[in-house]
Amino acid sequence: MGLTQAPCVQRLGVFGGAFDPPHQAHVALVNAAMTQLQLDQVRVLPTGQAWHKTRTLSEAAHRLAMTRLAFEGQSRVVVDDREIMRSGPSYTVDTLHDLQAEFPQAQLYLLLGNDQRRSLAAWHQIEEIGRIAIICAASRDTGVKAWSDSGSTPSQPLSDAIEARIQILNMPLMPHSATDIRVLVATDQAISGLVPTAVERYIHEHHLYRPH
Numbered sequence: 154m155g156l157t158q159a160p161c162v163q164r165l166g167v168f169g170g171a172f173d174p175p176h177q178a179h180v181a182l183v184n185a186a187m188t189q190l191q192l193d194q195v196r197v198l199p200t201g202q203a204w205h206k207t208r209t210l211s212e213a214a215h216r217l218a219m220t221r222l223a224f225e226g227q228s229r230v231v232v233d234d235r236e237i238m239r240s241g242p243s244y245t246v247d248t249l250h251d252l253q254a255e256f257p258q259a260q261l262y263l264l265l266g267n268d269q270r271r272s273l274a275a276w277h278q279i280e281e282i283g284r285i286a287i288i289c290a291a292s293r294d295t296g297v298k299a300w301s302d303s304g305s306t307p308s309q310p311l312s313d314a315i316e317a318r319i320q321i322l323n324m325p326l327m328p329h330s331a332t333d334i335r336v337l338v339a340t341d342q343a344i345s346g347l348v349p350t351a352v353e354r355y356i357h358e359h360h361l362y363r364p365h
């Protein structure tokens with residue numbers, strides 16, 4: 154991790170994901186958020202235990218290493234391993250509580266794609282999340298997530314109070330999905346341009362996503 158505490162952080166972005174692997178849409182989303190929301194820092198958090206996904210994630214050490222590579226050289230991005238280090242399911246509300254305590258002066262902005270926005274009502278303590286952070290959603294190609302397990306289906310809608318506070322992040326629609334990238338690697342197809350070059354190299358060097 155880089156700097157863990159910076160007194161000048163007034164606007165803090167929080168971006169979690171499986172990052173299995175991190176891809177160019179993740180990088181674009183963070184960059185769009187930094188510009189539009191004038192964020193002083195973004196915490197990028199690879200998920201520890203993704204309670205909402207049916208698939209077993211790749212080893213946390215690989216996902217963390219790739220996330221670091223994806224954001225290397227970005228001075229306002231801190232790749233934060235707390236969800237990986239925490240035991241039990243990774244609940245975003247716990248991460249937001251931690252960050253609120255560490256940055257009591259900062260406004261927190263929770264960054265996510267539209268597929269996750271649709272499942273927000275099923276998130277653990279979503280009302281509390283809505284109190285602590287401003288939720289900012291980027292549009293996402295609707296076809297992309299049709300066949301991947303991005304989140305649980307909410308049984309009830311999001312409250313009007315939270316819905317009304319959601320901000321839209323403008324970024325071009327990007328068809329990237331980690332599911333797609335894993336399939337491409339498994340079937341020996343190129344992923345150049347879909348992930349940062351250093352991430353592509355890491356995937357190949359460590360033989361990730363290959364059938365045994």
Ligand SMILES: Nc1ncnc2c1ncn2[C@@H]1O[C@H](COP(=O)(O)OP(=O)(O)OP(=O)(O)O)[C@@H](O)[C@H]1O
Pocket residue numbers: 169170171172173178179182264265266267268269291292293294301302303327328329330331332333
């Ligand atoms: N192409 C995209 N456009 C906008 N947001 C995206 C895109 N891909 C991922 N995101 C957002 O990034 C966050 C982390 O996503 P995640 O690491 O699960 O990637 P993913 O591509 O959705 O992975 P998978 O296909 O394995 O479910 C989520 O909030 C997700 O909505």
Ligand SMILES: O=C(O)c1ccc[n+]([C@@H]2O[C@H](COP(=O)([O-])O)[C@@H](O)[C@H]2O)c1
Pocket residue numbers: 168169170171172198200203205206243244245246269275276277278302303304305
């Ligand atoms: O806290 C929750 O209940 C919760 C439910 C679904 C998703 N999330 C978080 O949302 C982020 C994106 O999820 P995903 O599935 O797109 O990788 C990641 O940080 C997850 O931990 C969190």
